[in-house]
Amino acid sequence: YIYVLLQPDDFFYSMTNKDGYVFEHRLVVAKTLGRCLLPWEIVHHKDGCAKDDNRYPETLQLVQEMQHKQITILERRFAELEKQNSLLKFQIGELREQLTKQRLNY
Numbered sequence: 064y065i066y067v068l069l070q071p072d073d074f075f076y077s078m079t080n081k082d083g084y085v086f087e088h089r090l091v092v093a094k095t096l097g098r099c100l101l102p103w104e105i106v107h108h109k110d111g112c113a114k115d116d117n118r119y120p121e122t123l124q125l126v127q128e129m130q131h132k133q134i135t136i137l138e139r140r141f142a143e144l145e146k147q148n149s150l151l152k153f154q155i156g157e158l159r160e161q162l163t164k165q166r167l168n169y
Contacts, residue, residue, distance in 0.1 A: 064086050064087070064088070065086070065087040065088075065117075066084040066085065066086060066087065067084065067085055067086075067087050067090050068083055068084055069083055069084070069085055069090075070083075071083070074099075075090060075093055075094070075099055077099050078090070078093060078099050078100060086106075087117055088106045088108065088117045088123055089106050091106075091117045091118075091119050091123065092106050092119045092123055092125055095119045095120075096125075100125070103127060103128060104125055104126075104127065105125075105126050105127065105128060105130075106123050106124070106125055106126075107123070107124045107125075107126050107134055107135075108122060108123060109121075109122050109123065109124055110122060
């Protein structure tokens, strides 16, 4: 995550930690909405990449904690299923190749 240092007179300063820093992705969403984010509001990276270019709403989504947990669980499961699907497609290709070779040998 990228931190941004804010000055005490900045409108969004209330979002900073004790050292005056705020996560860039939270600041981006807050500035777009024109308000400070509440502590329980979570900014979710839609593509799962925290080092994204932090564009809202293209790559960032404002959610609450329970929503974030559900989204994260579903995204992980989806990624797992995509990997399994790719492996199965590869295996099907291999089996087709073997069948074609067997047919040619008969």
